[in-house]
Amino acid sequence: MFDGITLGQYYQTDSPLHRLDPRVKLVGTMAYIIALFIVKGWVGYFLAFLFLATMIALSHVPLRFVVRGMKAILIILLITVAFNVFLTPGKVLWSFGVLKVTKEGLVFAARMAVRLIFLIIGSSVMTLTTTPNQLTDGLESLMGPLKKIHVPVHEISMMMSIALRFIPILMEETDKIMKAQMARGADFESKHLMQKIRSMVPLLVPLFISAFRRANDLAMAMEARCYHGGEGRTRMKPLIYKGRDIFGYGVVAAFFAACIVLRVVGL
Amino acid sequence: MSLKIDDITYVYEKGTAMSVNALDHISLEIPDGQFIGLVGHTGSGKSTFVQMLNGLLAPTTGHVYWNGQDVHEKGFDRRKLRASVGLVFQYPEHQLFEADVLSDVEFGPKNLGLSEAECKERAVEALRHVNLPEEFWDKSPFDLSGGQQRRAAIAGVLAMHPSILILDEPTAGLDPLGRDEILNMVRGMKEKLRITIVLVSHSMDDVAQYADRILVMNAGKIMMDDTPEKVFSRYKELEAIGLSAPQVVYIMQYLKERGLPVKTNILTVDEAVDEILAHRGELNV
Numbered sequence: 001m002f003d004g005i006t007l008g009q010y011y012q013t014d015s016p017l018h019r020l021d022p023r024v025k026l027v028g029t030m031a032y033i034i035a036l037f038i039v040k041g042w043v044g045y046f047l048a049f050l051f052l053a054t055m056i057a058l059s060h061v062p063l064r065f066v067v068r069g070m071k072a073i074l075i076i077l078l079i080t081v082a083f084n085v086f087l088t089p090g091k092v093l094w095s096f097g098v099l100k101v102t103k104e105g106l107v108f109a110a111r112m113a114v115r116l117i118f119l120i121i122g123s124s125v126m127t128l129t130t131t132p133n134q135l136t137d138g139l140e141s142l143m144g145p146l147k148k149i150h151v152p153v154h155e156i157s158m159m160m161s162i163a164l165r166f167i168p169i170l171m172e173e174t175d176k177i178m179k180a181q182m183a184r185g186a187d188f189e190s191k192h193l194m195q196k197i198r199s200m201v202p203l204l205v206p207l208f209i210s211a212f213r214r215a216n217d218l219a220m221a222m223e224a225r226c227y228h229g230g231e232g233r234t235r236m237k238p239l240i241y242k243g244r245d246i247f248g249y250g251v252v253a254a255f256f257a258a259c260i261v262l263r264v265v266g267l
Numbered sequence: 268m269s270l271k272i273d274d275i276t277y278v279y280e281k282g283t284a285m286s287v288n289a290l291d292h293i294s295l296e297i298p299d300g301q302f303i304g305l306v307g308h309t310g311s312g313k314s315t316f317v318q319m320l321n322g323l324l325a326p327t328t329g330h331v332y333w334n335g336q337d338v339h340e341k342g343f344d345r346r347k348l349r350a351s352v353g354l355v356f357q358y359p360e361h362q363l364f365e366a367d368v369l370s371d372v373e374f375g376p377k378n379l380g381l382s383e384a385e386c387k388e389r390a391v392e393a394l395r396h397v398n399l400p401e402e403f404w405d406k407s408p409f410d411l412s413g414g415q416q417r418r419a420a421i422a423g424v425l426a427m428h429p430s431i432l433i434l435d436e437p438t439a440g441l442d443p444l445g446r447d448e449i450l451n452m453v454r455g456m457k458e459k460l461r462i463t464i465v466l467v468s469h470s471m472d473d474v475a476q477y478a479d480r481i482l483v484m485n486a487g488k489i490m491m492d493d494t495p496e497k498v499f500s501r502y503k504e505l506e507a508i509g510l511s512a513p514q515v516v517y518i519m520q521y522l523k524e525r526g527l528p529v530k531t532n533i534l535t536v537d538e539a540v541d542e543i544l545a546h547r548g549e550l551n552v
């Protein structure tokens with residue numbers, strides 16, 4: 001029922017990329033995205049492609065799962081490409097009435113498409129190899145310095161990890177309630193808009209009630225274990241850099257530097 | 268009215284690393300008028316199986332036939348089927364949503380397209396069958412106790428006038444008294460309404476007194492399909508898959524081993540008491 005929502009889903013396996021510290025992966029992904037906008041020439045894009053392909057190979061995630069995230073942005077991608085192809089002024093190659101395809105348009109569209117695809121796949125590789133908990137831990141640690149200016153970093157990351165944790169639960173719950181109401185003859189496949197809206201009530205009311213009940217239970221359980229916010233809280237699995245993480249940073253830095261060099265020399 | 272299951276399998280998350288074979292080549296028939304107990308350890312596939320019976324889940328392979336018609340054939344009206352095969356989910360009280368109990372019970376009949384008067388009539392009748400006192404009918408379902416909510420939810424399915432009523436662990440989370448009340452209510456419904464019952468449970472004690480046929484599920488397979496006496500006499504096998512026979516079976520077995528010549532195919536405490544009293548004085552320890 002929810003086949004489309006796989007962007008940002010963890011794929012359980014053991015790989016060098018899975019074992020990497022989440023902070024390295026976060027910084028690496030950020031650097032990769034920025035690099036995508038630094039490079040201009042085809043050599044640069046080829047380097048970005050090589051980097052991505054190596055990461056996918058290192059992640060041991062089947063390619064099928066890696067490209068699945070593309071489904072969600074396919075429409076956006078097509079629209080972007082179409083706009084760029086038809087609306088960029090320049091040397092006209094073909095024209096159908098008011099629509100003109102220009103050489104610059106084609107180049108620009110191809111570049112946009114490559115950037116978008118690499119960007120989505122790059123972030124998918126990160127979320128496929130990092131559990132939501134590791135991600136928020138990594139973010140909390142990276143944002144640590146912001147605590148000095150009184151940003152509630154711990155609370156934000158706790159809220160994020162709880163929200164992430166609840167998405168699959170609520171999806172399961174939705175499925176269950178939907179089935180229970182269908183067993184009472186509810187029709188969720190109706191084509192009429194009004195009927196469709198009305199048919200949501202028997203789904204949404206129990207869903208909200210259950211979400212509140214779960215939130216309540218969770219708050220209770222956290223309090224019962226003396227949770228009192230981030231102050232003085234220690235971790236069961238503290239994030240500690242190992243040799244491979246330093247190496248990871250090194251690889252990212254080298255890639256980033258190479259991209260800047262390529263841009264400067266105009267390749 | 269009959270339901271026939273022909274060699275069905277079901278795989279969750281097919282084609283991924285997380286795929287689970289929840290049902291493994293199950294075939295059986297559910298004729299009219301039986302009280303069937305479906306028992307199995309946690310995760311054995313009971314809930315998956317019962318969702319096959321009313322067409323909520325489509326089998327990965329195999330067929331489900333209702334009165335000889337394939338339920339997943341194109342053009343088959345599965346909403347009608349769901350009225351005939353009523354399914355009460357685990358924790359059904361979580362599906363309540365209306366402002367008052369009566370309207371909630373009317374939800375099913377309304378979906379069948381019945382008139383307002385008919386809906387109300389069916390709702391009232393269903394609420395009587397589940398023994399929910401009239402004073403609760405215009406209350407918000409969320410102001411009821413857990414046990415009362417569950418009755419209201421069961422009434423919601425009963426109001427569709429099913430000829431087969433399936434209850435998935437209707438006693439989960441209830442105290443012993445609440446449990447007995449629900450089970451007695453189910454038996455009462457079977458006798459009064461002459462409907463077929465499928466009662467899902469992981470406790471043999473729940474189904475022992477009421478069922479006249481017991482299905483034992485293990486790892487997606489139907490391991491036994493027999494009368495309660497025959498099933499319980501294989502209690503060693505039941506234990507191997509994390510189940511157990513009702514406690515009286517063990518008591519009778521023990522007494523026999525210690526030399527009291529009692530029958531061992533006994534299912535309820537009352538029968539056990541009679542049997543033991545009948546052999547009073549025969550034991551010489």
Ligand SMILES: Nc1ncnc2c1ncn2[C@@H]1O[C@H](COP(=O)(O)OP(=O)(O)OP(=O)(O)O)[C@@H](O)[C@H]1O
Pocket residue numbers: 279280287288289307308309310311312313314315316469
């Ligand atoms: N939505 C789902 N997605 C993936 N796997 C599932 C799903 N629902 C159930 N399963 C798996 O299918 C198997 C059978 O589950 P099912 O719910 O049918 O068991 P059950 O006998 O009803 O258990 P219980 O007594 O705990 O209710 C289990 O291994 C379970 O993990």
Ligand SMILES: [Mg+2]
Pocket residue numbers: 313314315357435
């Ligand atoms: Mg179940």
